[in-house]
Amino acid sequence: MITRRCLLALALVVSTALSAEAADTKYGSYIFVKPGQLDLGALLAPSPDPKSETQKRDLATVLDVQKTRTPAQVERAVADNPLSIYRFADVIAPDFSAARYPKADAFFKRMFNDSRILVLSSKDVWDRPRPYVVSKEVQPVGELPKAPGSYPSGHSIFGYLSAIILANMVPEKASAIFERGHEYGTNRIITGVHFPSDVEAGRLAGTAIAAALLQSDQFRKELEEAKTELRQGLGLSVNAASSSGR
DSSP states (O other): OOOHHHHHHHOOSSOOOOOOOOEEETTEEESSOOTTSOOHHHHSOOOOOTTSHHHHHHHHHHHHHHHHOOHHHHHHHHHTOSOOGGGGHHHHOTTOSTTTOHHHHHHHHHHHHHHHHHHHHHHHHHOOOOHHHHOTTOOOOSSOOSSOOOSSOHHHHHHHHHHHHHHHHOGGGHHHHHHHHHHHHHHHHHTTSSOHHHHHHHHHHHHHHHHHHTTOHHHHHHHHHHHHHHHHHHTOOTTOOOGGGO
């Protein structure tokens, strides 16, 4: 297991633009970033101490949500369990799918490859137990996560990273996209598998990962290609401004 000291020794929190040459790690090969380009362990606050007031408030919030969650909320939250960009179809377009947008699909898979490696590395730093491990009062719903570490929330990272990139591609829908990305993380509290501070840290981490990816010339090139395909499919002008090109 990678220790916090080792991760900190590798940290280059924000670096200059990088080539697309793959770099190997114990979790796989990066495509757009390199080991040490982004160290989430150096950016995020430590997870709450198990005996702290923050931890108590975190657990209390999970239990309160558990008491008030509705069947409709549970159904939607469980449906968000898969890490799929196409869960954003309800705010992008009903036909937003891999079959409809193959170039964008390949781009998203490459983007999430790098994000997954960064997330797995950060999980090694804190190894925070999940709510249902901390308290038997917590009754999770849906499939339980395979990764034991709760902090930061990988789903929250996925949701916010997806929202940032999709909003760059379709700025006309930015508000709805970010609301959906925010919900992706919040749904993990509803299912009882994450604490609120896990979700907040995930949103911060997702933003940092997006910033790191956007430093890559190759990433920006593939983003523009995927954006063109998506916008053409949506019947939108391919020349609309996005935050990555301003």
